[in-house]
Amino acid sequence: MTANTLIGTWRVTSFMRWNKEGVASQPLGLEPAGCAVFDATGHALIQLGRSSVDGGFPDEIAKSTMCYFGPYAIDGNTVKVTVEGSNMADYIGSVQERVFTVDGDLATIGTPGKYQAKLQRVL
Numbered sequence: 001m002t003a004n005t006l007i008g009t010w011r012v013t014s015f016m017r018w019n020k021e022g023v024a025s026q027p028l029g030l031e032p033a034g035c036a037v038f039d040a041t042g043h044a045l046i047q048l049g050r051s052s053v054d055g056g057f058p059d060e061i062a063k064s065t066m067c068y069f070g071p072y073a074i075d076g077n078t079v080k081v082t083v084e085g086s087n088m089a090d091y092i093g094s095v096q097e098r099v100f101t102v103d104g105d106l107a108t109i110g111t112p113g114k115y116q117a118k119l120q121r122v123l
Contacts, residue, residue: 005102006038006079010119012048017115028064029054036119044072044081077101
């Protein structure tokens with residue numbers, strides 16, 4: 001895979017998380033909100049959370065939001081984002097590695113056995 005494969009704006013269509021026992025859940029609901037942007041200059045912005053479609057109070061929706069940004073690089077089928085900023089303190093200064101596949105305008109990205117997002121290209 002090349003960086004060109006990921007360039008674009010992607011809408012999050014699902015988000016799964018697996019616990020230590022391997023049990024899957026959808027902590028952001030059936031229809032999460034969010035996007036992942038990988039630009040041609042090598043910068044990424046990832047933001048996802050609960051959507052108002054799944055209900056919940058505005059405070060719950062706001063607290064569910066996860067976001068981070070920074071420069072990215074592609075190594076095979078892995079994207080590595082060097083996190084410059086985030087609303088998650090332990091991400092700041094880290095390198096977040098995610099395995100990805102792209103099939104046309106659909107992508108799957110995540111950390112096997114931990115979490116996975118499905119994305120649809122919108123731009």
